[in-house]
Amino acid sequence: MIQLVKRSMVGDADAFLELMEQNSLAMYKVARGIVNNDEDAADAIQDTILICFEKMHTLKKPEYFKTWMIRILINECNKILRHYKNIAAGEQILDVPDQDMSIAEFEFKEMLNRVDEKYRVVLILYYVEGFKIADIAEILNLNANTVKTRLTRAREQVRREYCDRPKLCSGDKIINSEARAAISK
């Protein structure tokens, strides 16, 4: 990836697109850690790709790319949230389950839904992106202890909301009516 980053930094569009392609699922997961629906995630990702392309040359070191990109993305997601705060709550887009959603995607969303909004992104950055507590603190502009606390609480919520329900955790997979609608057609 570093090589792709380097090439992108000097204006190689193909390398840049490949880089974005490789990171698209990661971006989606982070975005869903902040915004509550795919449409907003789509907007945030689109903006992030364009901003990254425009600003790629400003990246200080190729190694910083991932953190840098995630920061831009989080910023874009927060902008969208701020936008919602300024408009009537009723206008907020609700997530409509995609009929073609895979089980993996459903479970991913389902797990996130069971965790408080403010803990979600920490969970994603820690488990999906593999960032260390200190990195997350830096990205989110939080104190490291706050990150730790949020992570612990998020884990706690997953256990309580997700795994301590015998019906939900008795098998390998989770279930509810939304899942059924999403999977069975």
Next chain:
Amino acid sequence: MNKKLNFEERKESRIDEKIEKTLNAEFEVPKLVEMAKQEAFMQVRRKAAQDKNASTENIQKKNNASTGKERKRFRAAYRVIAGAAAAAAVFSGVCITNPAFAANVPVVGSVFEQIGKSLGFSGDYSEYAKPLADEGTEAQESTDTENAKTQGENETQENQESMVSENGTASGDNAYSKTVNGVTVTLSEVYCNEVAMYLSMSIKSEEPFPETVTDQEGAPVLLTDADLTYDFNPGYRFMNGYLDGKLLDEHTYAGVLRMEMREASFNYEGMDKFYEEREAFLKEKGLDMEKLDFSQTTLDEIAEALGMESYSDENFAAVGGPDITEYNQPIEIPEKFNVDFNIHKIIGTLPEEKQTIPEMPQELKDEYNKAMAENGLDESNYENFTEEEKEIEHKLFTEMYNKYAELYPETRKSPNSYENWVFEGDWDFQFDVEMDHTRNVTKEVNLLDENGNGILSVTKTPFEMNVEVKDSNAEYVAAVLDADGDLMPYGGSGNADTYAIKDRDVSKVYLYLCDYYEYMDELKGYYWSPDYEEKKKTKNFKQYLDEKGIPSAVVEFEQ
């Protein structure tokens, strides 16, 4: 006490594991996101094309100048598009990777090696996929056909390998076999139905194939840099040249290229024209998309200015703009058509340990650090830089990279000799294709409950299996098992009712109508348990489901 602690620890680690597993699961990004991404990609490409001849510095200046200008918010548009036409997504599809492909195409090499057993080819492939051969190879073709027909399934593999081998060492080029620089590309068969066109080919190299990164199934990932045009749709853009295949020996690769027919019918020229008309219309209305600042303007505001209900391409006609339906009509795919296929390069990526990407030379780093110091800047303090200081840093950093790129100009190219191996061509082919509608076999199943919900039918295409399920109350899961009683793998189409046949034996397919909760909670756990292979010896998944008394049906497909 200790026991309890251990238990708690185990529980903790199980939760961690569960979180990690669930959150890290791979899936395709939702369609909406894919569309947004492709839209962004298109803009990036457009921008890159505009700046093609400019120097890096100029590109950066332009990029700086245009920051935020071209971003378009499509939130309102997504809803419409996502529901309406998947073709729109295809249009903007610049496929760099090929996530949906692998699962749906026959296991690579099956066309050659496993033809007898898999995918309904049934040893009689010559009646199935059309072998590509011209006059020069007619004798060869008839021999192979003869062999395929007379030999039993078990022997077919051998037959196929010998076919590849014979084709690969053909004494001279013919319409379907070309040798350039010691590499012979031989188109072997083509099969096309309403869903996709599959083109199988072998690549034989005098030199052994270099080491190549492999996919999850251990198959080397090969990319063709190629042009492919259909005579019925000159605007078609071939974008996805990934081969799905495997090495038969160190000199011979066999693989399949899959082209979506939906893409082949997409009206690229029409849509280009539509976008031109749309831009012109917006400009006429005083809404120059190039000049609008989308950090200030939303699409909803544009829609309002235009008198549209919501912003979408479909709504332009209602406000006096271009009517998308006049531009986006799919091009009809004729029963017979001609394909022009020109492979320029065959590219593989070296495994990471074999890559030789040069490091940034120390003297360049020193130079950068020195220049930074001269400007009174310490890069470790970057976060606190003023905009001006950042500009200086970027300039110095870019200078360093430009020098690096001058030293190693290849690092800016893809493919390059540090990361890739490349067979240079051209291998130019033309071939005729005839659509086959006859191989889609639909069998009624009618495994239904009293409300008429359940499994209606199953359709088998040569490579894919589609199960039609009616489940208005969202109560069921259809479990589809192959003749060996194993669960069929999902296809990569993102549709839960599409299964990839791969090398499965589907002469007989078992369909089980499972209660959703029971399936999710219990049943599938049996199949996915780590020791299933062991359990299978005494009770396979089919036997397990039978034992549970799950309603089922059997469908047989003639081979």
